[in-house]
Amino acid sequence: MLTASRHNRTVITARGLGKQYQLGGRDNYRALRDVLTDSTRKLFSRSADQHDVKDNIWALREVSFDIRQGEIVGVIGHNGAGKSTLLRILSRITHPTTGEFSFRGRIGSLLEVGTGFHPELTGGENIYLSGAILGMSRDEIRARFDEIVAFAEIEPFVDTPVKRFSTGMYMRLAFAVAAHLDTDILLVDEVLAVGDARFQQRCIGALENAAFEHGRTVLLVSHNMATIEKLCGRALLIDHGRLAVDGSPTEALEAYLADVPTASKPGEWIDLGDARRSGSGEARFIALRYSAGSVEQQRRVQPGASIAIDLRINTKQAMTVNHLAVSITDRRSTKLIHADVAQSGDFIRLDEGNNVFRVSLPSLALNPGRYALELRLARRRNSVVDALEPAIEFDVFSPDGADAVDPTEHGYLWTAATFDRIT
Amino acid sequence: MKSLDAPHDSRAQYSHTAGLQTAGDDVTTVRATDGVTVAVLGEALKYRELLGFLVWRDIKIRYKQTALGGAWAILQPLLSMAIFSVVFGRLAGLDSDGVPYPLFAYAALVPWTYFSTAVSQAASSLVDQERLLTKVYFPRALMPAAPVAGGLLDFAVAFALLLLMQAFYGITPGWGIVALPCFLALAVAAALGIGFWLAALNVEYRDVRYVVPFCLQALLFATPVAYSSSLVPERWRPLFGLNPMAGVIEGFRWSLFDLPGPSWAMIAVSLATTIGLLGSGYLYFARMERTFADRI
Structure with a gap:
């Protein structure tokens, strides 16, 4: 052998x-x-064993x-x-x-x-x-x-x-x-x-x-x-x-x-209840909505669009967190963009119950393709409250309406390049 | 979430049991069905160097964190001795078998301080080092064993002072002094046995943290530290020996002060209790060991 x-x-x-x-x-x-x-409870309850199995x-x-x-x-x-x-x-x-x-x-x-x-x-x-x-x-x-x-x-x-x-x-x-x-x-x-x-x-x-x-x-x-x-x-x-x-x-x-979830549509609340997550769970991301800034882009995000991400966070107990972070990664989890409230020296106060925050990403320079969005809420660097990696996937479409392509071929970053003959 | 295609029975393509056929190689096998074996003890011996490192760490850290460092080894029993001398020696006028009371009390406080410090540190060892417990494997028994072994350094310092005090009072030990290491070994074994029990229980029931200081305080008064065991009626002494430290302290005083024969019955009972505590403590610890990381 x-x-x-x-x-x-x-x-x-x-x-x-x-x-x-x-x-x-x-x-x-x-x-x-x-x-x-x-x-004591077991003395009075016959279903104790079933409870354990569950x-x-x-x-x-x-x-x-x-x-x-x-x-x-x-x-x-x-x-x-x-x-x-x-x-x-x-x-x-x-x-x-x-x-x-x-x-x-x-x-x-x-x-x-x-x-x-x-x-x-x-x-x-x-x-x-x-x-x-x-x-x-x-x-x-x-x-x-x-x-x-x-x-x-x-x-x-x-x-x-x-x-x-x-x-x-x-x-x-x-x-x-x-x-x-x-x-x-x-x-x-x-x-x-x-x-x-x-x-x-x-x-x-x-x-x-x-x-x-x-x-x-x-x-x-x-x-x-x-x-x-x-x-x-x-x-x-x-x-x-x-x-x-x-x-x-x-x-x-x-x-x-x-196996990862199919791309989510912009403009509507996406329930995150079933998402896989890690962290202490004291507070949880429960829903997410992303939308592009301009009217014509609301249905299809295009390179250079400004994106607003609304996050609904539920907590049982009021708390302060130092990190509320949104990352955009490619489908192989390579981080492309990372925005954390801590970068601006700020922190987030969560009130008991639902809280809604908006994260605005102006002019998102991503080439057409499918990307993943990760969410993270942490008290300190290593004390994660809730992390969804990834939470959803979304598509960036090319302005000519063609289907999303694999950005590994065409590069991840987009810029409004112009080409002119000068001689 | 759609499920993955073909979640095949991964077991089917392999032989039923795990096993590496070897020619004298170092192969370890872990089975879910493994019972608790004493073989773990042999493995723990392989890690004795790590035990040394853990002891070294604890001592190092204490010296860095405290202003008085090693002086606490002496201060703790010395201050207790002063209080006991005033309260029990002077005010209550307790009999001290003809030995000056401060020396009489200090000779008991040195092993007692060792024992109580070792037990309380061993009891919290697993819970305090949760990160280690959940991130790396080594025989868990090393964690409660480290403070029990490390306490011996403090003991040695306090014991040196004891010898100086004896010279000062002019009390020379008899031939019984050769038996002293045996009584120290008894104290070590008792601390380790109780440490195993409490450390493992503490993982499951954090109440242990609150119970330990109280129990140690109660035990101090059930141990002939402030008083002589001769206060206890002869026929009750074997029962008294159920407290392992009673036998240890009886032995310490006897071997240090050249007193007339100790209550051997009491010491024998203490020895038996200690062996029982060490054996049962280790077995309980070994049984719980594999679930520590899941429960803590």
Whole structure:
């Protein structure tokens, strides 16, 4: 069953992996009081068991695959589809409800940036601490210490507590530690979404290097389809907890794109009740309406149009949020336009009940094609209240009325170019 | 939302069980049906270097965050000793087995302070480090074990002062001093066992946070810290030993002050209780471990 070649032997096998969660089980710890009231209620209610069954959901069901050494495998799917659950099971943070898996060697997981970092400790101290927590031995860390510091470009700050680091430095250091993790298998969740473009490039390079030069196996969860296509030789598409596609990135991507909602029409309220979302849910986007500025464009958005996006947000409790953001992405989740209220140094006050906000994007310079709109509401950078990525898709039509085309061919950005003969 | 085409039964194309056939390679298998095994203990040993890092982190951070740093190791038992000496030594005039009362109280307060600090920190260890718990895997037992191990540094500092005080009062220990490490080990085991229980319970019931300080305070008075166990009638002493710290402190005083034979029955009961607490605590912890990340 296993071939002898080093680069061809199987390093992970998973069979029938499943994970069942109790709804509301997470984030809702039980107080002794609840246990007492629950047991009292059970005494008087015969339907208690049925109630329990209803509250269980399968985050992952019957997932089986084999992964060979040196492969970089992308894991894609919508929010809440079960990608992260799969990584959490494989990294042994949580135990599967059904099935089993085996792996060869050591597994290292990078599910967040800066696992184990402590703000009071210096950059150097955190390299040791985080490295040890991620699974490196003291000797391994010592041997690669200088390399990590150089990769993160923090030489002058090795003895500065990381609480004084800028966000960029912190992220770079955190990823540098992770990139030098020497485990045979690396599980990576979205951490590539940090830092500037140049640093992201180097992170991707580090992952490629790990796989191609050192024969490490990488499982990468990402929303960024462009990254998956570029980096991975194979992709798993998870949909509603099931493994829907196990094949080439292109194959998985096509299935994923075929699955997103069809383009929404301008000028009418679109219910977001069924949209997939993440975040704490204290406040929720419930409906969205977008319209182009001028009368003739109200039915068909055209390049250069001014767009108004109305957002209806419902909250049970009045609150203040620092980030209300609208992003326009292409269908592979590459962000093209990002507008955040925080950019203007402002914040948003939400009153109890419904709130309607209008985001105006003057002269949207997009070429004809289909785009996605993402919404995000967050208290602080990493404390997301509600995020819909994507919320809807919309089309930009060419003025000559032709059908929407794929902007990857014609470029994303539009400008009112004129062509004149001058000689 | 339309569903994807052909959500095939991914299981069908593979053999039924996961398994990597190996030639002496390092293969780990995780099954949903795995029972709780003590084999986890062997794995925890592989991570002893990480335990060292966690201890080092806690100590480092405390020195950076507090003005007095390591001085607290001595101040805490010393201040308690002063209060106990006035209230119980002077005002209540409690008997201290012929040993000067401050020394008598301090000899008990050193292991007690170690025990109560270790237990309360172990109890909150999982909840306080929720981010670690949900983002990376290592044997969870290291989290409550770190404060239990790290507390030994404070203990050592406070114990050095104890020896100085003994020299000052001119009280030399007898041969029983060689048994002292055993009583310290008993305190460590008791703190670890109770720490396992409370840390795991705290994930499920946050009430633990409020119950622990109260229970530790109550236990302080059920432990012969301020008074001598000779106040307890002979026939009740084995029952008294159900509190593991009663046996620890009885042993500490006996080995330090060269007193006439301790109540071995009491110490034996304390030993048995501690073994029971450690074993049951570890098993409970191991059983709950796999759902910590889902529940916290």
